Amino acid sequence: QVQLVESGGGLVQAGGSLRLSCAASDRTFSNYHMGWIRQAPGKEREFVAAILRSGGHTYYAESVEGRFTISRDNAKNTVDLQMNSLKPEDTAVYYCAAAPPTIWDVTSTVAYDYWGQGTQVTVSS
Numbered sequence: 578q579v580q581l582v583e584s585g586g587g588l589v590q591a592g593g594s595l596r597l598s599c600a601a602s603d604r605t606f607s608n609y610h611m612g613w614i615r616q617a618p619g620k621e622r623e624f625v626a627a628i629l630r631s632g633g634h635t636y637y638a639e640s641v642e643g644r645f646t647i648s649r650d651n652a653k654n655t656v657d658l659q660m661n662s663l664k665p666e667d668t669a670v671y672y673c674a675a676a677p678p679t680i681w682d683v684t685s686t687v688a689y690d691y692w693g694q695g696t697q698v699t700v701s702s
Contacts, residue, residue, distance in 0.1 A: 579603040579691040581673045586696030589663055593700070597658040599673030599693060607651040609691075610676040610683045613658045615669035615698075625671070626658060627683035636684055641667075663700045670695040 580602035589595050597613065612627035626647040627636045635647050644663075649656040656673060674689035682688055 579675045581691060581693035583673045583693045583696040586698045588699045591665055591700055591702050593663050594661045595698060597671055597696060599656045601654040606654040608678055610680060611649055611656040612674050612683055612689055613671055614674055614686050615671045617669040622686045624684050624686055630678055665700045665702045668700050669698060671698050
């Protein structure tokens with residue numbers, strides 16, 4: 578079982594930047610597609626970004642395209658989310674999640690089997 582721990586959340590003004598990091602405990606980390614999913618108060622979980630296990634392909638929600646960048650380091654068992662030009666509507670709890678290699682639609686939140694505890698991101702206007 579993969580254990581995931583996020584860090585890097587916090588409070589930032591609109592237009593600012595934050596970098597989220599996720600550390601995985603499992604040595605088979607490189608076998609999993611990784612994603613970031615967020616949930617705002619009163620809303621359903623929303624796909625944000627994903628990166629395939631090789632790191633060769635990335636996917637983004639339309640709402641963050643061009644502002645967020647996902648990356649991974651399979652040697653360090655980490656996946657990061659660089660968030661620039663943050664907006665108040667980006668305020669949410671951000672979760673790091675892992676999907677098995679058999680999954681083909683990494684933009685679906687139900688694709689992910691393992692989840693971190695989440696980290697709060699708050700963007701003030």
